[in-house]
Amino acid sequence: MISVTNLKKQYKEAVVLDVPQLEIPKSECFGLVGNNGAGKTTLFRIMLDLVRATEGTVTLEGEDVSKSEAWKGRTGAYLDEHMLLAYLTPDEYFETLRKMYQLSEEDLNLHLSKFTELFNDEIQGKKKYIRDLSKGNLKKVGIAAALMGNPEVVYLDEPFENLDPSSQIRLKKLILQEKEKSQTTFLISSHDLNHVTEICDRIVLLEKGKVINDLRDRNAMMAELEAYFTG
Numbered sequence: 173m174i175s176v177t178n179l180k181k182q183y184k185e186a187v188v189l190d191v192p193q194l195e196i197p198k199s200e201c202f203g204l205v206g207n208n209g210a211g212k213t214t215l216f217r218i219m220l221d222l223v224r225a226t227e228g229t230v231t232l233e234g235e236d237v238s239k240s241e242a243w244k245g246r247t248g249a250y251l252d253e254h255m256l257l258a259y260l261t262p263d264e265y266f267e268t269l270r271k272m273y274q275l276s277e278e279d280l281n282l283h284l285s286k287f288t289e290l291f292n293d294e295i296q297g298k299k300k301y302i303r304d305l306s307k308g309n310l311k312k313v314g315i316a317a318a319l320m321g322n323p324e325v326v327y328l329d330e331p332f333e334n335l336d337p338s339s340q341i342r343l344k345k346l347i348l349q350e351k352e353k354s355q356t357t358f359l360i361s362s363h364d365l366n367h368v369t370e371i372c373d374r375i376v377l378l379e380k381g382k383v384i385n386d387l388r389d390r391n392a393m394m395a396e397l398e399a400y401f402t403g
């Protein structure tokens with residue numbers, strides 16, 4: 173379970189995040205939506221201790237993420253390409269992570285085999301550096317890396333952005349399979365209301381740093397979000 177308590181982030185006078193309480197149970201697929209600048213990435217960055225909160229805490233199974241390191245071994249994330257090693261090829265990158273996570277070659281191959289469809293023969297076995305990949309292919313490498321080592325919790329920021337329609341459909345299938353098979357907790361921010369409502373059990377709507385809706389009824393989610401974004 174992830175718990176957010178009295179969380180605030182302020183840049184000078186501007187409060188960009190103000191979340192008194194948010195609980196994300198284990199194995200939930202949690203969607204986060206909101207207009208540009210609503211605070212989605214800031215929330216994920218604080219949850220991953222990439223940015224320090226001005227006030228408040230985020231805990232994972234009771235562990236304060238800003239005060240301990242153990243949670244990192246159980247967490248995967250892909251927020252943007254800064255998380256990749258651009259001077260490596262995808263194969264070299266996956267091999268580096270394999271060693272870091274102490275996986276066997278067989279484990280790595282088994283993991284990557286889940287991405288065969290998504291990779292569409294453009295990622296592995298090529299001599300292209302990560303820095304030269306298209307935006308969509310960068311995202312595929314990042315997502316495959318985030319899911320390596322069977323993390324309990326996975327954060328994905330805009331996972332569908334820059335993916336072609338076939339890849340978007342394949343990614344949705346993959347996330348649902350992982351959730352089903354491994355009970356992974358997914359936290360997904362997205363501007364794509366169709367995708368996010370299709371795969372998420374719950375959707376939180378952020379506006380100017382505040383949670384203004386917490387939608388759990390899958391049948392009503394889309395209509396509520398459409399009404400909000402149509403404004």
Ligand SMILES: Nc1ncnc2c1ncn2[C@@H]1O[C@H](COP(=O)(O)OP(=O)(O)OP(=O)(O)O)[C@@H](O)[C@H]1O
Pocket residue numbers: 183188206207208209210211212213214215
């Ligand atoms: N380092 C920073 N210094 C000042 N303001 C910042 C900084 N980082 C983020 N912000 C501000 O915090 C607010 C929330 O930004 P954030 O990137 O979290 O929004 P978002 O919901 O992810 O937006 P988008 O949908 O455009 O990606 C914005 O007003 C942004 O300008």
